[in-house]
Amino acid sequence: MSKYFQLFLATTLIMLLQQHSRACDELAPFSRQQPSADYFNPWLPFYYRPNAMIPDYAEFDTPFIENFLIDTGNNVDEGNNQMEGRSILGDLGANLINAGLYNNRFTPRNNFRPFANLANRIPFSLNPNILNNPLANFDACTGTSDESGICTSGSSCTVFGGLPNGSCTLGRVCCINKVTKCGSTVTLNNTYWQSPSTTTSAASTCTLTVSLDTKLREQKKPVCQIRLDFVSFTTAQPTAGTCTDTFQVGGASTVVPIICGDNAGQHMYFDVPSSATTPTDVQLMFSFAAGTVTPSWNIKIAMLPCGATYLAPKDCLQYFTSATGKIKSFNWQDVASTATRQLNNQKYNICFRTELLSGSEANEMCVSVCSVKNGGDAFSITTVPAFPPGNLDTNAISYAATLSAVGTTIHYNPPPDTVVNAVCLYDYLIIAGARDATGIEADRYCGNALNPFPVGNAYYYYYSSTAGGLPTSIQVCTSIRPFKLTYQTDGTEAAIVSVPVNSNTPIAAAADTANTGFCIDYLER
Structure with missing residues (x-):
């Protein structure tokens, strides 16, 4: 003034x-x-x-706007x-x-x-300490380098170990906080945790503690949720789907799956005990096996206040808030590979906010596989059985890496000598109420193509080339709201062998071959 x-x-x-x-x-x-x-x-x-x-x-980048x-x-x-x-x-x-x-x-x-x-x-809302106390507010801001930070005084930014990068109101600066050490504790919203500049080839761990406590001046509101954005994330690839280098979260109310590999651009939401009730420490931890590739990461940590309108729905590990977008399973990449990129033990929900389109809420969401340019496989969740034409002998069964599948099992050999083989029982993607343009509907999808065409019974496909689904992916749509996908994989890519069938033994399943996970484009309409 x-x-x-x-x-x-x-x-x-x-x-x-x-x-x-x-x-x-x-x-x-x-x-x-x-x-x-x-x-x-x-x-x-x-x-x-x-x-x-x-x-x-809706954007998580401004969780403390006021x-x-x-x-x-x-x-x-x-x-x-x-x-x-x-x-x-x-x-x-x-x-x-x-x-x-x-x-x-x-x-x-x-x-x-x-x-x-x-x-x-005068009928003002008074805050007499604002000019004398630069820590009175920690509004979110975006610096000149497009990184998120908090608004505070330059001296306070220095105390917190941040770097000024842009300006805010009242002479404050946009303070970008970055942590590059293992074993550190952070309390500031919009902190970036970056991999240390020095690495070791020996087996090791690197942890960061996120401390949530309403007694902290920099946490004005109780925190109920944390969002992680993986600006960059590279660790060793899994071995047969199991991570050797691991990233995991401790102290959350939500069960967060262990991930590894390439995850730049991915994100996670998870619930934490409300810091209004009790102080909580959340641990982010990398564990590295000896002799693996050099890991690197840059993870943005956003602390979301209880009751905010932009919180993810309960039990949703990922949450998308636009009418169109792309979803990828962790470690999916558009690269040609003969190794398994799909991660084991993935059990989580992917949720979508119902958007307003032309003044009214969307009433349908459609999904289709992404286009690939570098030899990647956009849908590869399990391996589907196929049968040579005219031969239903159990020893003649083979497994095709190109077919779609729905449901949980496939039967081959005519009764009473029926043998049951699992398809989408252990690894699958659930899209409740999804159907194609002709009205064929299925909830559970797997195989190497997204298609609701039924697998059926091998006996009825005696003279066909396969007893599986189809080798092509198509668009499927669901009108069930709230829109949600559920992704699950089991703990192995190996075959599951069934001993003499009884209620206590698992259903047999073939070994999976170089599964990659999925990449899907979605559209609300």
């Missing part, structure tokens, strides 16, 4: 108060709930009470998303008054203080 504008405000206020000083001295402070009809309030022409809806902050001059918990009702009315000068005027900006314009010898009690007479 320029000195001329400050002088203008001061002069205007003096003139108003001189005209009505006697009335102001005799009357009680102004009440915005019940203003006196007999009281001439010089601020009344500036007062308004908007009924605007507070917008939803008015930087308003004490939290008083002025915004997240239950009905209504704004309180306030003076057009807003909290800025009150804080400038409380900070003595006007009063200090008078010399110490002058005892005349016309603005000494003015803040008590």
Whole structure:
């Protein structure tokens, strides 16, 4: 604020108060709930009470967006998303008054203080510490390098070990906090955890603790959820689907699967015990086997407050908030490979916010496999059995790496010598209510193509080339809301052998061959 504008405000206020000083001295402070009809309030022409809806902050990048001059918990009702009315000068005027900006314009010898009690007479939401306490708010911000940070003073940024990268209001800086050491503890929202510059070839671990506690000044609101964004993530590839280098999360309420490999661009949400109830430490941990590739990572850690509108639904490890997008299983890459990239022991939900399209909610979501340019396989979750035409002997069964499959089992050999073989029983993707353009519907998908065509019984395909599904992927759509996918893999890519069949033995399944996982494009409409 320029000195001329400050002088203008001061002069205007003096003139108003001189005209009505006697009335102001005799009357009680102004009440915005019940203003006196007999009281001439010089601020009344500036007062308004908007009924605007507070917008939803769907992007996780701004989990602590709030008015930087308003004490939290008083002025915004997240239950009905209504704004309180306030003076057009807003909290800025009150804080400038409380900070003595006007009063200090008078010399110490002058005892005349016309603005000494003015803040008590004006319907402002007061936050008298904002100018004296740079830690009063930690709004999210984006620096000049497009990295997320928090707004604070330059000195506070230095104390926290961050680097200024851009500016915020009130002379604050956008502080980007980065941690590059193992064994560190972080308490700031939007912290980046980066791999150390020095690595070792011996077996080792690298951990980071995320401390959640409402007693910490930098955590103004209780935290109920954490989102991790893998800006970069490279570790050794799995062996037959099992990670040798591992990344895992401890201390979360949500069960987070162990991952490894290539995961740049992926994200995770997980619930944590509310820090309003008890302080919580969440551990992020890498474990490395000896002699593996040099690992590297850059993980953004966002702390999401309880009750925020942008939290992921319960038990959703991934959450997408746009009408179109791409979903990939962890470690899926568009690369030609003869090794298994699909990870074992993946059990999680992928959820989607129902978007508004042309003023109304989407009523359908359609999915189809991604296009690939570098030899990758966009859908490869299990290996489907195939049968030579005219030969149903169990010894003649083979397994094709090109067919789709649905359901859980396939039968071959005619009754009563029926043999059951599992298809989408151990590794699968569930899309509830999904059907193709002809109305063929299936919930559980696997194989090497996304197609609801039924696998059927090998006996009825005696003269066909296969008893599996089809080798082509097509689009399938579901109208079941909320839109959700469920992905699961078991703990092995090896064959599951069934001993003499009884209720206590598993259903036999063939060994999987170089499964890659999936890459899917989705569209709400």
